[in-house]
Amino acid sequence: MELKVFNSLTKTKQAVRPINNTVNFYFCGPTVYWFQHIGNMRAFFVMDSMRRAVKYLGYNINHVMNITDVGHMTSDEDSGEDKMEVASKREHKSPEEIAKFYWDLCHSDMKDLNIEDPEHICPATFVIKEIIDFVQKILDNGYGYITKNGVYFDTSKYPNYGKLGGMNQNEKRFGARIEVDEEKRNPADFVLWVIAKDNHIQKWDSPWGVGYPGWHIECSAIGNKFLGEHIDLHGGGVEHKTVHHENEIAQNYARCGHEVVDIWFHLEHLMFDGGKMSKSKGAIYTLSSLKERGYSPMDLRLFYLSAHYSKPQNFTFDALNSAKESYKNLSRLLLNHKNGTNHIEQSKIDELKQKFSEYVADDVNSPLALSVLWDALKNYPFSVDIYNLALDFDHFLGLRLAEIKPAKLDIPKEIIDLAEERKSARNNKDYATSDLLRDRISELGYIITDKPKNEYELSKK
Numbered sequence: 001m002e003l004k005v006f007n008s009l010t011k012t013k014q015a016v017r018p019i020n021n022t023v024n025f026y027f028c029g030p031t032v033y034w035f036q037h038i039g040n041m042r043a044f045f046v047m048d049s050m051r052r053a054v055k056y057l058g059y060n061i062n063h064v065m066n067i068t069d070v071g072h073m074t075s076d077e078d079s080g081e082d083k084m085e086v087a088s089k090r091e092h093k094s095p096e097e098i099a100k101f102y103w104d105l106c107h108s109d110m111k112d113l114n115i116e117d118p119e120h121i122c123p124a125t126f127v128i129k130e131i132i133d134f135v136q137k138i139l140d141n142g143y144g145y146i147t148k149n150g151v152y153f154d155t156s157k158y159p160n161y162g163k164l165g166g167m168n169q170n171e172k173r174f175g176a177r178i179e180v181d182e183e184k185r186n187p188a189d190f191v192l193w194v195i196a197k198d199n200h201i202q203k204w205d206s207p208w209g210v211g212y213p214g215w216h217i218e219c220s221a222i223g224n225k226f227l228g229e230h231i232d233l234h235g236g237g238v239e240h241k242t243v244h245h246e247n248e249i250a251q252n253y254a255r256c257g258h259e260v261v262d263i264w265f266h267l268e269h270l271m272f273d274g275g276k277m278s279k280s281k282g283a284i285y286t287l288s289s290l291k292e293r294g295y296s297p298m299d300l301r302l303f304y305l306s307a308h309y310s311k312p313q314n315f316t317f318d319a320l321n322s323a324k325e326s327y328k329n330l331s332r333l334l335l336n337h338k339n340g341t342n343h344i345e346q347s348k349i350d351e352l353k354q355k356f357s358e359y360v361a362d363d364v365n366s367p368l369a370l371s372v373l374w375d376a377l378k379n380y381p382f383s384v385d386i387y388n389l390a391l392d393f394d395h396f397l398g399l400r401l402a403e404i405k406p407a408k409l410d411i412p413k414e415i416i417d418l419a420e421e422r423k424s425a426r427n428n429k430d431y432a433t434s435d436l437l438r439d440r441i442s443e444l445g446y447i448i449t450d451k452p453k454n455e456y457e458l459s460k461k
Contacts, residue, residue: 001361003057005050005233006310008241008264009164009249013363016232016263022060024227025051026261028219028236028244029121031068032102033087037284038300038315039270041109043237045301046267046309048115048398050235053364056396057357063118064226066219069099069125070202070212082212085201095202099123109287112297114398120226124218127225128204131213134221134255135192135206143254144192147183151193151208156186158250164264165242190247192217216247220255223248231261238266267309290320298399299324305366305397331404333377334390339449340382349389352376360396369396411458415446419456426454 007014016023027047030036047065054061070084084095091098103123110117124131135151138144143157155161191214196203203210213221223231236245245264252260272285290300303323307313352372359368373393376386394401422437441448442461449457 001057001357003053003059003361004363005263005265006363007262008266014263016054016059018059018232019230020060021058022062023054023232024230025054025061025063025118025233025235026219026223026227026231027063027065027118027234028240029065029067030103030106031083032099032106033083034102035284035286036102036106036109037286038290039272040106041113041287041300042270042304042313043267044110044115045113045304047235048113049305049309049364049366049396050233050265051116051118052396052398053360054233056360061119062227064120064122064223065118066222067099067103067121067123068215068218069095069103069123070218082200082202088201096125099125109297112287113301114297114400116398122222122226124213124222125202127218127221128213130225131217131221132193132204132206134217134224134251135213138192138251138254141254141257143250145185146208148195149183150191150195150211150214152184152189153192153247153250153254154185155188155190155250158253160253161188161250162246164246164249190214190216190243192251216244217251219244220248220251223252223260224255229256229258229260233263233265234261235265235267238268241266265309268312271312271314285315295320295324296327299327301399302327302330305370305399308363308365308367310363327399330374330377330399330401334387334401334404335406336382337377337380337387337390338384340384340387342381342383342385344380344383344385348380349385352389353392356393356396366397369393373397406457406459411446415441415444415458418444419448419458422448423454423456 003016004013005016006012018024027050030040030044051061051063070082084098087093087098087102088095093101135144138153139146139151144151144153146152193206193208193213194211195209196211200212202212204212223234234245234248241264245266249259249261287297287300291297299320300323303315303320304313306319306323352375356369356372359365359372362368373390376389380386391402418437418441422434422441425431425433425437438448441458445461447459447461449459451457
């Protein structure tokens with residue numbers, strides 16, 4: 001089945017049509033200078049959902065995510081301080097120590113949320129040579145220029161600059177910041193390589209002087225290194241549309257002479273208390289802080305699944321409590337199906353799977369795909385056929401359904417004694433007594449389920 005994704009550039013749903021059935025997928029990763037809050041984690045969940053959709057629908061995947069460990073200024077438009085430098089001063093550690101510490105925390109949270117690793121995870125500082133080569137190619141092709149402060153991209157040379165973010169050249173120039181370099185030709189021109197000040201910690205030799213890369217160039221260089229000159233899908237937060245991804249498009253064209261990305265997709269923000277969840281505003285919940293409150297990573301993943309990536313999602317503890325209760329109910333129904341004895345016609349199973357696949361293929365519609373799982377669990381007789389179908393669905397949903405086990409019950413001694421007495425009665429083929437004991441156990445609020453070799457399982461009604 002063909003995957004269709006809403007292309008932010010063309011404003012239409014577009015079919016993903018990879019070469020040789022392998023989807024080249026790039027997603028903008030974390031800047032590792034601070035904790036990643038659950039708004040950031042929603043982005044990586046969306047990345048994972050897109051990845052899982054690609055695989056569920058039968059494509060192969062070559063997936064790349066960068067780690068920004070240099071060059072991301074406190075303003076996305078190349079002004080302010082480097083975030084890694086700020087963190088280094090704050091914590092009195094080297095940028096390398098900062099990057100490792102916060103990436104390890106981020107990666108641990110991603111693992112907890114069952115987010116699959118991309119095929120390639122690449123820090124910007126690992127590809128300085130490739131970045132320098134990329135910048136040189138842009139200069140050679142006439143799209144850049146050098147000032148005393150660094151190398152800039154000349155936005156006037158790329159006529160489509162501003163198309164992704166919905167701004168024309170004049171609007172973009174008017175809105176851009178002009179505060180760093182008086183030699184900039186156009187206010188919208190952005191930095192490719194920064195000549196470092198003497199006290200700057202992270203810096204490398206280059207043909208233009210000792211310095212460090214701008215933020216935007218890393219994604220283009222990393223994408224080119226691992227995916228070449230054709231990328232089927234490129235995603236990131238909606239905040240990247242007007243600056244970061246706009247600049248990537250221009251850089252890629254200047255380097256390659258053609259458009260590189262087929263489909264750009266963008267996720268909306270996780271909202272909290274009427275606004276975007278933001279580190280700068282102090283409105284932060286991390287996965288660790290939610291775990292301390294008694295929520296599991298799968299509670300949060302189920303919450304994320306309930307909203308389409310293209311819509312803002314409002315975080316409240318009421319909503320998270322609802323997701324927690326839903327995961328409990330889902331687990332109970334799933335185990336009932338696992339132990340069910342009914343048989344579901346294959347045509348019904350195929351019909352459910354077809355509907356599920358159609359929702360996945362339609363711009364990764366996780367809420368509607370999830371509704372098919374609930375339909376199967378709630379409205380069909382308990383059957384291992386439905387259980388196995390749910391495990392198939394979970395290749396996309398990522399809810400770790402195969403790991404769900406019956407909760408350990410603190411069974412009262414009275415119930416255990418009755419169950420053992422019943423077991424003895426069954427061994428002696430005294431089925432009348434066995435039935436009476438089963439009924440007594442039921443009256444006391446428990447269910448006894450017979451297993452092979454005269455074993456049994458007790459569960460709460």
